Amino acid sequence: MGPQPVRAWGTGPDAAQAAEPASPPAPVAAAGQDANDPAILTGKSGVLRAQVLLLRAHYSSGEIDALAGRNLAKAVRGFQKAHGIEPSGKLDAATWALLNKDAAPVLVEYTLTAGDVAGPYAPTPEQPADKAKMARLVYEDIGEMLGERFNSKPALIRALNPEAEMVAGTRLVVPYTRPAEQLPKAASLVVDKSDGVLQLLDADDRVYAQFPASTGSSRFPLPIGDWKITTVVRDPDYRYDPDLLVNQPKGAKPAMLPPGPNGPVGLVWMGIDKKHYGIHGTPEPADISREQSSGCVRLTNFAAQAVASAVAVGTPVHFRE
Template sequence: MTTSARYPAFRRIKQLCVSSFALGAWLLASAAAANESDLPKGHFALPEEGNMVGEVYTVSAGQEDTLLDIARAHNVGYEEIRMANPDVSIWVPGEGTEVTIPSQFILPDEPRTGIVINVAELRLYYYPEVGEGETPMVETYPIGIGRDAFDTPLGVTKTTMRLENPAWYPPASIRREAAERGDPPPAVVPPGPDNPLGKYAILLDIPGYLIHGTNQPDGIGMRASRGCIRMHPEDIESIFWRVPVGTKVNIIDAPIKVGWSSTGGAYIQAFTATDEQAFGMQTLLEVVSLIEAHEQEGRSIDYELVSNVLEKANGQIVPLN
């Protein structure tokens, strides 16, 4: 099978000009020889030391831009762009307004294999398999997850099937709610612009749960689904053909991440947890671990700074030394 046949993105690049993510499959093959600046946004060579990739940078808003337009073009979700730019209007940033792009990431403290989804971070990490001599890579994408009462399930699972142009069968709960509003949905929604699954879906070994596209991309980076993991259409298309059936999927809720740069700097990052009780316990464990690591190196910890980061939980990466 030819490359163009396996990766439909190559036939529709003009339609996907909002992002260069769909080129990831082609670029990944030559990643070992490529500079990181040549890779699509959100694609990084794994660091030999430390657990941080990417960088924070700024761009200027255009006259017609919304903050969501800018976020999507730069591989960032709704909550990420909003928290990084709390004083900028979502809908009318204004031409020339400087917008911060939070494109630096602390890799989850999990095995770097398959797919890791951090629901607290609203972000997916994909570690594609590489051949001998190739550079290990990570790709990261903003996602939408389950809203209150429809939490995305946690745990280790795997992919079981890939569906191109899937039909959607509204579950009984959705049909009941719609009927109560006087707008009963059809028993099945065929492929097309009205299909909430988008053009691509990857089934998980958890009945009823998928990683899929969406016909409402403004919801990426929010807790808005009924438990499934949503991706921008161009993002799910980018990975769809490259994620083998049987790929491990590790779904975690890690609201606190501790980072170590290749130069030895230490950083902390906190998000709002989906489970407040779990957040409290992890806060204690992470801070104790962090203090111990620094004390072994003869460094002091600014406890007030750590407390402030945990209290704000705004996703910003803050240096500790």
Template sequence: MSVLRLVVRLTCLLTAFAAAPAWAAMYDMPPPGSDVVGQIQHIKTEASDTFVALARKYDVGYRDLREANPNVDPWLPGDGTPLIIPTAYVLPNVPRKGIVVNVPEMRIYYFPDSDSQYAGKVFTYPIGIGRQGWSTPIAHTYIAQKIPHPSWTPPASIKKEHAAKGDPLPDVVPAGPDNPLGQYALRLGLPSYLIHGTNKPAGIGMRVSHGCIRLFPEDISALFSMVPVGTPVNIVSEPYKIGWDGSTLMMEAHPPNAGGAAPVKSYTPWVQALIAATKDQPKAPVNWDKGEKVVHNAAGIPQAIGHDPHKHDPSITAHADAASS
């Protein structure tokens, strides 16, 4: 690594996180029969930009930007370089209730209850997940406790790991800027697992934790304020998400191993996922060559792989209703 790149990298890791993201993570739930929220953004970088800083600004993960822009230097993208901000999402193919964590996507979704003031919305945030040897589990659980300003009691295994590196940990890390749990934590029904903030935002969109799920400080603050105790949490593995955007069949692919290490549990082959997603429309035209290309590129961007001219497009009805009212 050049001296210039090293200086840029260290500077960004230390100073690039003061500002809140410029883009909201709240979307209207798509109408019945549709599964896509958000839209892709296209920007041009400035000379001072890095993927770490841009990830925080646009509320996406570091790896999201790497997947969508594989030919751009993440530390020195340059001035005026075209960049894709991947802020469109096929919703996971699971019940839209409570919290859904898609591990290979490194993203969390929150679907508020019908009696919530946020009913009819979906919230989504990038996350950091467990690194190799500390994988985030695939499981059904729930929010067992909400903890503002948490302290951290490192388990013996983590204390041993840090001691071996010459970085011993205290028995208890008090709440504050040095606490790796950040300012808010949601304790899961799974023993020892949390959804929490972080004092190292550069790790969002990476495999960096000991299995817990990390969010940007501003994202955990928002989620913490909305989610009640008892909220169901569904942690899934969907590297290949398929859904409808009106009458267009869309596919979004992510690396199935979530980071190049141990395979993700419950790995779903893309062909099986595509068949399952179209089982209710057996005559839906699918371009399998396009689907295979989406999987091969794993760019994390919803892309069209088919169109069903006979499928009802709810957006057309919505426009017609608006015009007649």
């Protein structure tokens, strides 16, 4: 929740489209990784494999962290419902059989570039007034950037590369998430408050993608009803008003905050036809569906960018209990 962003960098579904990037080379499977073995179904490697395959099937458990939890169970249930499997939320044999039809490696090699290392990176100030003085609310360090690029908890990237030096030319082991970045166009969106998920539906009202979401608070509840997308803004700046938000610093005053991944609405704002409400990213991906929002629908930046690629101005949005 909060005032609409006022400026966008880049393009979105309501603006001219940028040229399609060149296709990347085929991924190179990282050697010696249990998560790349289809026979590994349990333990941290099994959870990691499931999280990556679910994301690539468009049923996200949020940040990939190799840890089982409620977001993973939600993703499994969504995937099971979509494929006619009893929605237990457990990784049973039938679920694994379908997931393992995706034969691409789960963990691949990625070589750090000079641009990756250079950033820019900077600490994010705590106070809104200090944030407003920044030219851009950039990633704090290369670990945070890599985490968001590969939809992973930074601690997982470190655990996969314990001896790696973060210098150009270093080869890292990372989750292969690129196939999840582009979604088919959605006929509508559903935000389910009770499940804490955002779902994409096709023209036949079938769910084909799902992401965990934070969906309001007692002070600013999710506005149940039928709405539509009115704007899609990539890399938005933000009119900060503490009166419209929860848990704000005492004495905070309105301010204009610059864009960036660590801004209050992250890398994407999708406004709806209810003032101050929208669907957006976040600077705190680990909190998605675990902490309340200020009325809006909050996704990880990775998820918000994927959803933005699948909607357009006018796409219906249904908020449900």
